[in-house]
Amino acid sequence: ETGVTQSPTHLIKTRGQQVTLRCSSQSGHNTVSWYQQALGQGPQFIFQYYREEENGRGNFPPRFSGLQFPNYSSELNVNALELDDSALYLCASSMDRGGTEAFFGQGTRLTVV
């Protein structure tokens, strides 16, 4: 098991609602990345936070937003949920942007109905 913890593990939301997912990074890691993994697909990069600043963003609309806190934990917020947002959301932490390994949490399974 990695030291990356995500909460909640499962979540069901209704289309149009907003959701907040949380991630605690591994001790000593200052970089957190978020990924979306649809069923049967590989994870897709949403964005990365380094020392509380956004440091790169993938091809996701602005209703996907995030925060990183001084203790390097992070939140992913999704507004105006759509059915296609149903996926496994993964958080990965690493030591600096140029670190040699990203450690993934177990993910949050989001279902939008």
Place this chain on the structure above:
Amino acid sequence: QKEVEQDPGPLSVPEGAIVSLNCTYSNSAFQYFMWYRQYSRKGPELLMYTYSSGNKEDGRFTAQVDKSSKYISLFIRDSQPSDSATYLCAMTLYSSASKIIFGSGTRLSIRP
């Protein structure tokens, strides 16, 4: 066209067989190449990473990168039922912890 192409399988082999998993990619600027293993209902776990071309061995696992062909492989020797999982190839431009581009994953099943 996807940046990284990976055969989704499923691939089923008998215990003890040699498994070969492959990916092709289109962006010649990729420098770091990784293989992740993902068990059902878990996050991906890094198996191996390689910088640029060449081979890397770790126990029963061997990773190969051929940048001239834009082709990477993972070989598993003496496969075990516990190796049954989805294997994701992945690559990055700058470091193995920067924005990771994943393949779609190959589902592998090792039959006892």
